[in-house]
Amino acid sequence: MARVAIYVTPKAGILDPQGVTIERALPALGFEGVSAVRVGRYITLEIEGAEGDELNAQVESMSRRLLANPIIEDFFVEIVGDQEYPHDSCGGSEEVIVGEENTPRKAGEHAASPWTAADPYASGQEETEADAEGNEDFEKGKEGVITSEDKPPRKAGEHAASPWTAADPFASGKEEVAKEDREAGKE
Amino acid sequence: MTAETVSGAASAEPGAESPRRPVNFGIVVFPGSNCEYDAHHALSTFPDAAPHYLWHKDHDLDGADVVVLPGGFSYGDYLRTGAIARFSPIMQEVSEFARAGGPVLGICNGFQILAEAHLVHGALLQNRGLKFICHPQYLKVERNDTPFTRRFQVGQVIQIPVNHNEGNWTAGSESLRQIEEQGLVVFRYCDERGNVTDGANPNGAVDNVAGIVNEAGNVLGMMPHPERVCEAELGGTDGRGVFGSLIDHILEQ
Numbered sequence: 001m002a003r004v005a006i007y008v009t010p011k012a013g014i015l016d017p018q019g020v021t022i023e024r025a026l027p028a029l030g031f032e033g034v035s036a037v038r039v040g041r042y043i044t045l046e047i048e049g050a051e052g053d054e055l056n057a058q059v060e061s062m063s064r065r066l067l068a069n070p071i072i073e074d075f076f077v078e079i080v081g082d083q084e085y086p087h088d089s090c091g092g093s094e095e096v097i098v099g100e101e102n103t104p105r106k107a108g109e110h111a112a113s114p115w116t117a118a119d120p121y122a123s124g125q126e127e128t129e130a131d132a133e134g135n136e137d138f139e140k141g142k143e144g145v146i147t148s149e150d151k152p153p154r155k156a157g158e159h160a161a162s163p164w165t166a167a168d169p170f171a172s173g174k175e176e177v178a179k180e181d182r183e184a185g186k187e
Numbered sequence: 188m189t190a191e192t193v194s195g196a197a198s199a200e201p202g203a204e205s206p207r208r209p210v211n212f213g214i215v216v217f218p219g220s221n222c223e224y225d226a227h228h229a230l231s232t233f234p235d236a237a238p239h240y241l242w243h244k245d246h247d248l249d250g251a252d253v254v255v256l257p258g259g260f261s262y263g264d265y266l267r268t269g270a271i272a273r274f275s276p277i278m279q280e281v282s283e284f285a286r287a288g289g290p291v292l293g294i295c296n297g298f299q300i301l302a303e304a305h306l307v308h309g310a311l312l313q314n315r316g317l318k319f320i321c322h323p324q325y326l327k328v329e330r331n332d333t334p335f336t337r338r339f340q341v342g343q344v345i346q347i348p349v350n351h352n353e354g355n356w357t358a359g360s361e362s363l364r365q366i367e368e369q370g371l372v373v374f375r376y377c378d379e380r381g382n383v384t385d386g387a388n389p390n391g392a393v394d395n396v397a398g399i400v401n402e403a404g405n406v407l408g409m410m411p412h413p414e415r416v417c418e419a420e421l422g423g424t425d426g427r428g429v430f431g432s433l434i435d436h437i438l439e440q
Contacts, residue, residue, distance in 0.1 A: 014357060015391065017313045066274070069267055069303065071310040072357060 002047050003080040004059050008068045009040035043067055044085050055079065209237035210437045213251030215281065215297075217243045217272045222258035222294065222414060229417035229426065235434045243275040252437045253290045254281055256297025258350070258412060268311060268353045269299030278304060290334045290433055291406045295351050298398075298408030302356075307401050307408040308366050309358035315391025319352040323422070324389060324411055326397050327377040329370070333400055334436035335407045336373055338428040344381040345425040347411035349389055349397075354410040356392040356399070363393060374398035374409055 010016040016038050023037040050058050059077045068075040078086065212230050216223050223240060230238035241249060248254060261272035272278070278300070285291045285306050293301035301307045314320060323346050328339040339345065358366060366372065374397040378387040383395045390410070398409030413426030 011359075013360065015312060015315065015355070017315050017317050017355070017391070020315075021317055066266070066270065069270070069310050071302075071359065071362075072312065 001082070002051070002055055003082065003085060004045050004047060004055075005078040005080055005085055006043040006045070006059065006063055006067055006075055007040060007078070008043065008063075008073050008075045010038050011072055011074050014072045040073075207235055207438055210235055210434045211250050211252045212236055212238040212255055212433075213241045213248050213253070214238055214255045214257055215241045215243055215277055216257075217259070217261035217275060217300075219261040219263055219272075220257050220259035220296070222296075222412065225412070226255050226257045226294070226414040229414040230430060232417055233427075233430060233434060235438065236430065241277060243272070243277050245277055246280055248277075248280050248284055251284075251289075253292065253433050254284055256281070256291070256293040256300050257414075258295030258297060261296055261300065264296075264353070267299075267303065269296060269301075269303040272296075272300045273303040282306065285401070285406050288403060288405050290436065292335060292429070292433065293406070293408040294412055294414065295354075295410055298410055299353060301406060301408040306406045307399050308362060308371065309356050309393075309396070309399065311353045311410075312355040312357055312391075313353050314351070314355050314389070320354070320389050321350045322348060322389070324349045324397070325377050325379050325381075325387065326374040326411060327381050327383055328373070329375060330373050330400075333373060333404045333407065333432075335400075335429050335432050337432040337435055339432070342381065344377060344379065345428065346416070346423055347413050347425055348415050349411050350415075351390070351410055354390040354392060356396045356410070358393065366399065367394065369402060371399050371402065372396050373400050373407060374411070 010019070018039040019037040022039065023034060026034045026037070047055060047058065056077070056079065059079070063075045063077060064070055080086065212226075214223050214226050214230075227238045227240070230236040238255075239249065239251075241247075241251070241254075261269065265271060281291060282304060291301070291306065293299075293307070298307070299311045302310050326345050326347055328336055328341060328343045328345060331337055331339045331341050331343075372394065375383045375395040376388045376390075376392065376397050377383045377395065385395075388395045392410075397411055398407060400407045413429040415421065416423035416426035417430065418424065
């Protein structure tokens, strides 16, 4: 049995309305300077039987055909094997990412609406640190193990233009998007 | 109603020697479809149309001349809209039917399924306002040489309601260029004067695309719901043009 994690993200140049909305909401919480918010999907699963290249091929095929839509989404696959998933509580671990130990939330602590409070996370300093640690683990986990499909996450600045203001939301879209589109169309 | 009166069926065209046979519309029902009855009802107002339902688990189009993929929330819109329905058993037959030139009309969720199945170009993202929208919408007809639009004029402005959360059509930039070069866009969102503007774009769809055909022109995906405007009592009759065109197309074959 092999555990597999699949990350599905919106392609460069493709409008991500959820990401845009979150990006707009963050300043209201006092988080300034945040940009390039993109919302994706994290899928975990277990596969019996297949190993090695066959396993890779199976996961890539299911990702391309069903889990992601290559026209609008990139995906990459991480074969975890019998290890625990990089960062979640799905099957592999009882542990929750934002651990309770780190961030004991007392009743009423989040009572205020995040939309009206000046900074509802003012008391959540530890939580932020925990998140940062989690991200580090994630980064470490990626190295070496990723049976990479497609490219690594895109570079900073690639999403410079806001699709909401740019005349052409695809102005920054790379040709490869279209190529994949074409390929997908021929399936 | 004028167009309908003229082509309404029973009044066979002058010189027609044999009585018209009814056009067989197969309406595919997926778990979560919810516009199949509307489509059936709308089609039943055409004397020349014989609508019937097709169950998604079947491998049989039951002699359909036209396949309709209705609106709704197939498979609860899980994963992506249309992503699961696209692999329903009957979609194999629908794909073969489409590749053989049979007319396939995908409305709303049906459009999303066609896009996921790569039977039309592009993909449908969440509306840019992140809101479910439901209102009458003006559309500009870009082509009337398709089996779906022959009763319209090019440039005609029609009104058909939209009703969706993921109608934000998009495609890669290169793909988009080819789509426009080949003139695959059939309907665009516009204002009542036919101006295709961002202000008239309800969901952020690239180039205001509301409906698009495949290269062969026999598969149309459209977000607006023509089946909801087929009777004056229900607010409009512009949707009749779509179904009426299909009837004309089949009867002339």
